[in-house]
Amino acid sequence: MENLQTTYLGLKLRNPLIAGSCGITNSISNIKELAKKGVGAVVIKSLFEEQIHIETEKVIKNDEDGVTTFNHAPDTIFSKRIYDYDEAYSYIYDFARRNTLGKYLEFLTEAKNSVDIPVIASINCVSSQDWHSFARKIEETGVDALELNIYILPSDWRRSGEDNEKIYYDIIREVRNYVNLPLAVKIGFYFSSLAQSINKLSQSGIKGLVLFNRPYNADIDIDKIGLSHGPIYSTADEYIHTLRWISILSGHVSCDLSASTGVHDYKAFIKQILAGATTVQIASALYKEGFDVIPEILKKTSEWMKKHNFDSVDSFRARLSKSNLDNPAAIERVQFMKLYSGIE
Template sequence: MIDLSTTYMGLQLRNPIIAGSSGLMNNVEYLKELEEAGAGAVVLKSIFEEQIRHESESFLQSDHEKAREWKTTFNEAVQQHPYAYEEAEAYVNSFAKEHTLDRYLAFVAKAKQTLKIPVIASIHCVSQYDWSYFAKRIQEAGADALELNIYVLPSDIKRSGAENEQVYFDVAEQVKQQVTIPFSLKIGYYFSSVVHTITKLSESGASGLVLFNRPYHPDIDIRELEISTGQVCTTFDDYLHTLRWVAILSGMVKCDICASTGIHSYDVVIKQILAGASVIQIASALYKQGPDVIPGMLKGIKTWMEIHNFETIDQFKGMFSQKNIENPAAFERVQFMKLYSRIE
């Protein structure tokens, strides 16, 4: 009898397939569809602090009754005292923040009421204070866990690698102090020493690491001569980068690994678990193939487990982790020496 159940961050999942955060994950009916298709858990669309800032600007430009009322207060305050400008602006921003956060909290609560599978909320903040404030409020709304979507692009010449990396530790520390539900860090790989930093992050209080987030990529349109948006969705062979690091890190980290990026088919789910992931996330596969991709993956995994006489996920999890293979150097090879010499 095949049993696909597993645990992630202390949560009991019926299988290792998590529907990852994306624009699709902002609608409870769609989340229900994913549950019916067999998803093990869902990660809601992130609440973005930048989105709140944007909403506060568009709120001030809008024309509904509440906005008119605020604009009057705002303008009067500024007329009465020019220094009131900053105060009034902060007031509007804080109103917009509460308004957007309240909507997100209502969504979290509704998702929790509707679904039986674990609901993981997702946060991306910029300012230090908001990470822990949002986390606390989301826990109160009933989320089972939190995913902290942190991405520091190390593009500032004045900041050292250590300074950039400290941001991840500070966020984990602040959130840890505010919540009792488990949280994961969804991170990129721009670290000066990937293994050193990620193993230290695994001891920061996080219960899971999502490897890896995929950032927005700008592109250049050579016809229109302008900046354009690069490929938003991943493709079938984008999983290899994650596979290497999951295999290397899984024997070293002190928390669960969730593999992410480029997982579009059942065979890659199996590869990531063999490398040591506890669970995997899919986002682009849902955009490209719809919720039906999930039953297809589950069927493929079950058939493969039957063929290889595995009854549980734990029986093969980490079999190909770097620490468990005869030739650990396989995951550290970066040159194609033999292949190049054959091509010559």
């Protein structure tokens, strides 16, 4: 096997292939298996901000008489009249928050102790309120880094692009106030000036950007004449969108770039690194092809490196990035005109 070592978020990785955050990384046995199969690091399934709110709703219930019922545990339901509602609510809220977090924190500690590769925690967040203090608790579990999946769909008519982008910076600032862990931020591509926004984000004190989160899309069922969900897993041709942006951004940003979405085989893995990715994350491929896709990607990459006389990942990273071009958009436009005008 060729030398695939790399450094991501300041962490030493044995190779740039990362198991991305998904349901698979929500289990200790899977995490152990992923490490055994060879991944360089693992991103744990996100703790969702909404999870905390949902759990809060579960433990507090008001009936018509204003009696508040606490469901501390399903088998010990008891009722109690509450005179100071605000105080009670804040108690319950904290209780729910502690418990949700408690479980996640225990899981992180166990994950960290189970494998000898870097373990990256993840929070899926939409606001900077109420959760930055527990980022410190995450740090105390001993995990190696924290990925913030900030996904703001710009669909609110009342909010400007500037309003939405401010949330990203508020979140990063708040979390940085509480933790020294290396931070990565995972984003979608809904920015009006993606290159500039990413460049600005890369200068906000984070160590890495994960490009891109794959947006959830609703679909329409024409038989039921109602909404259905779009495909949950990516397909192998979806890597191309991320490839373009990794290539455009490589060399222009002040942090590592981790490619995510549509990487299902060694070819797409190598392409992302050639475009300039520091690491590459996979999730759908793990579901669709199984965990053996990991040694397959690593083995084939190693063979490809040998064939092309590359003795390290660094020796071919960003070879095909667009960083030497002043305006890649102009080149792309010419290519687009040439290729698409010829089809009739």
